[in-house]
Amino acid sequence: MGLPQSTIVRHPLTYRLLEVRRVVRITPSTVRVTFGGDALEGFREQSPTDHVKLCFAEPGADLPVPPVIENDMWVAAPVEPITRDYTVRYHRPDVRELDVDMVVHGGGVGSAWAERAEPGMRLGVLGPRGSEVVPMVHDWYLLAAEETALPALGRWLEMLPAGVRVIAFAEVSGPREEQRFATATDLDLTWLHRGDAPPGTSDLMERAIRAAELPGGTGFAWVAGEAGCLKPIRRHLRRERGLAKEQVDVDGYWKRGIANHDHHEDD
Numbered sequence: 001m002g003l004p005q006s007t008i009v010r011h012p013l014t015y016r017l018l019e020v021r022r023v024v025r026i027t028p029s030t031v032r033v034t035f036g037g038d039a040l041e042g043f044r045e046q047s048p049t050d051h052v053k054l055c056f057a058e059p060g061a062d063l064p065v066p067p068v069i070e071n072d073m074w075v076a077a078p079v080e081p082i083t084r085d086y087t088v089r090y091h092r093p094d095v096r097e098l099d100v101d102m103v104v105h106g107g108g109v110g111s112a113w114a115e116r117a118e119p120g121m122r123l124g125v126l127g128p129r130g131s132e133v134v135p136m137v138h139d140w141y142l143l144a145a146e147e148t149a150l151p152a153l154g155r156w157l158e159m160l161p162a163g164v165r166v167i168a169f170a171e172v173s174g175p176r177e178e179q180r181f182a183t184a185t186d187l188d189l190t191w192l193h194r195g196d197a198p199p200g201t202s203d204l205m206e207r208a209i210r211a212a213e214l215p216g217g218t219g220f221a222w223v224a225g226e227a228g229c230l231k232p233i234r235r236h237l238r239r240e241r242g243l244a245k246e247q248v249d250v251d252g253y254w255k256r257g258i259a260n261h262d263h264h265e266d267d
């Protein structure tokens with residue numbers, strides 16, 4: 001019998017203009033923005049790593065340029081929206097609300113917008129384009145994330161079946177950045193503190209994963225964070241641990257020195 005395979009479920013590509021309902025600093029560096037509106041009708045998400053493209057306005061403009069969608073595809077146009085990828089932290093269809101946790105890092109358009117977000121502001125939301133459905137039938141899961149991937153880590157922990165063995169590592173600057181996640185899994189979560197080292201420069205996650213004792217049976221490893229830090233982790237899991245391609249998802253969520261890093265480039 002082969003290993004369980006992931007599948008991609010495609011969703012109709014939809015652009016929505018949503019209004020900010022609430023803004024809460026959940027940690028010193030992370031802002032939870034709750035978007036709302038009737039436009040959320042039909043919004044679909046189902047997997048831990050489901051994400052949208054937030055669409056930002058040009059400097060000085062009030063609203064983003066909407067993307068041009070033809071035949072369910074985003075097509076090139078003379079003027080395009082400024083987009084960045086963000087995870088769907090929570091979706092509450094009953095009240096038409098969507099939460100996104102945005103890291104404020106002092107850098108780009110996403111971070112700057114999050115820093116000044118307040119109720120009443122409007123933003124474009126494109127997607128999710130699809131959901132990567134990882135069969136939740138493995139004997140164990142190895143999960144590792146830094147700040148930008150904590151929303152997805154939270155979703156993994158909330159969605160995985162009760163009692164399944166999970167070994168997780170979460171890298172943040174210090175104790176004040178730690179978050180609490182609800183889970184029914186048999187979870188062993190270790191917070192890693194990088195202190196004053198800038199984000200995306202530490203090998204804490206790599207060292208923790210190398211030292212981790214993985215249970216027997218078949219497992220699945222998901223790791224997300226800064227692309228450069230993840231390279232040795234991807235190699236370690238595939239070559240040294242001998243995990244098969246379908247057991248490993250290591251996703252560069254951002255890359256030092258690069259704006260709007262394309263995470264599909266890292267595979």
Ligand SMILES: Cc1cc2nc3c(=O)[nH]c(=O)nc-3n(C[C@H](O)[C@H](O)[C@H](O)COP(=O)(O)OP(=O)(O)OC[C@H]3O[C@@H](n4cnc5c(N)ncnc54)[C@H](O)[C@@H]3O)c2cc1C
Nearest residue numbers: 086087103105107108109110111148255256257258259260
């Ligand atoms: C599938 C997916 C899901 C994601 N989910 C989330 C999420 O839920 N929440 C979230 O906050 N981010 C998330 N990200 C990461 C986010 O898209 C990037 O951090 C993005 O670069 C932020 O855009 P920006 O405009 O703030 O910075 P950009 O304009 O893209 O970059 C400007 C500069 O800031 C640097 N930079 C970017 N991000 C960081 C960071 N976190 N820390 C330090 N420096 C940084 C870049 O290297 C660049 O030098 C996700 C990415 C992917 C691919």
